[in-house]
Amino acid sequence: MQADKSIFMNIQNVLETKVKEAVSSLYQAELPTVEFQPTRKDFEGDITVVVFPMLRVVKGNPVQIGNQIGEYLVNEVEEVSSFNVIKGFLNLVVNDNFYVNYFNAIAKDDSFGFVKPDNSNAVMVEYSSPNTNKPLHLGHIRNNLLGYSVAEILKASGKKVYKTQIINDRGIHICKSMLAWQKFGEGETPESTGLKGDKLVGNYYVAFDKAYKAEIADLVAKGTDKEVAEKQAPILLEAQQMLLKWEAGDEKVVALWKKMNQWVYDGFEVTYKNLGVDFDNLYYESNTYLLGKDIVAEGLEKGIFFKKEDGSVWIDLTEDGLDEKIVLRSDGTAVYMTQDIGTAIQRVKDNPDVSGMVYTVGNEQDYHFKVLFLILKKLGFSWSENLFHLSYGMVDLPSGKMKSREGTVVDADDLMNDMTNTAGEISEELGKLDGYSSEEKQDLFKMIGLGALKYYILKVDPKKRILFNPEESVDFQGNTGPFIQYTYARIQSILRKAKELNLATVDGLVELHEKEKELIKQLQLFPETIQLAASNYSPALIANYTYDLVKEFNSFYQNVSILGEADDQKKAFRVQLSKKVSDVIQLSFKLLGIDVPERM
16 A cells, blocks of 8 residues: 555655745745755754855854744644744754654555656666686675665665676687586586586686696796797697587587587576575677677767877767777677677667666776766767766675685685574574574574675675675674564564554554654655665665664663553554564565575
8 A cells, every 4th residue: 555645755745835935025025945854862943954155145143044044844733833043054843743743644554665666767777797617606696686676775766677797608718618618528517516517617627727837837848938838838729719619509519519508507597596586687708799789880980089190990088087998809799899889779779678787796897887878978879878877895804714726715605604693693692592492593594694794795885895704794783684684573573563462543643752753754765765775776774764763762772661561552552653664674685685684
């Protein structure tokens, strides 16, 4: 059910109109905007009107102006019960009826805060985009969590969303794994080894590197210059030859490529399922690497690109504060920029309702995307105005923790398993797991462990580099996933007990405790937080909003009796309020891709 939109209207909208009316009536002046802020905790009030900016159109003493406008609002706005003025700040007290009416309107709204999607205005969110020569790692985890969460937030804000990835399934790095498997694999398969396919193929990528380094060392020992040896190592020349055969469509090479890539896709699927992310459509570089050349030819005719003496094609972006960028090599082969131009255009052809795209890619590619977006704009595509690079920083681990077998990258599967185990160890130490079967315990540990991992990563602004500390993330106190999950489970316990009491329904208005009022005010911020998170492409805003809501609930829980309240109406109202808080926690965490437990 959708709540009554008139009550959904924030009190700020009502007050803005009335403050402008007051200035017009009292001072015969027109106020362009009204500045509001939440009232500071140490003053009485719910919302504060900042008087100082009004002095541009109203001459006088800010305290006197504040008092005159305050009196006007008390007389004209039924929701305003009283006011006080501290220097140039007009603090307004909003009466209980407004908050109770607002709460009653949202109490049974299952989609509170979510806007129905506008199907004519779609956004494509790209994330993950792995290579098919190794398993996903810690960097991919941040990428996937960010991309998935931003897609869900955009959906909640009213956008139609396509989740997509471009899989880097071709090139020399893929041939290296294939060649190493041919040379050293002895017919090994995921079934024969019991390894996930992506891990098996990754092992051969490492095996290639080992053999390549040994050949370089051998050539150098025989007197070859190191730089020359790096280019002439026989195994590298073989890999390059294999790539040429693949490009020429050699049947055996293509068959091996398909077989080994499928092993990797099967492995990725398991990782994605465990991580809780999904995709609506997939693009493969093997299908897109030739795209964009025709666009370059068109752009050359229009004078957007220019040709150098060696035949290579470039664009001059110096007037835009960037530099010259190559878009086609002298031999006519594409560069990554060419492919990215072609792929973006192809995506809009495939999905004509797409009016914008979000690229979730690490911050080392910031310059690349500036150039890409500018080129698409110069080519005249209207949707190029709505392209966004969701740039993010690296994730580091405290040294020595959870290193993978190679000691260089942290494998995504290993990290998720370690998080589940860490959650299990900490939960067992805390106790409170009586009556759980071993299967229920395992499900709970996974929910807590993955919740801890996801929340720790998503609560941080995407642009910032993260030092991920597993033990710190599974803390049941502070700004962590488990703390919020625990509060959710605590509310479910209250609701189960309340069900047994057969409480009456709330009929009419109740007098609010200050803590109830603060909690409703926090709930009121949820719809605008979704819109803000969507416009900033920032799951951190949702994560930190949820933490603030949970802190507010815990303060309410400690200061106000819920099931012990003697007044039946108040008791019923507090149970309803608790339920709504838990609903919003669940909805918020769903946007972050995190599950919440019914008990902990």
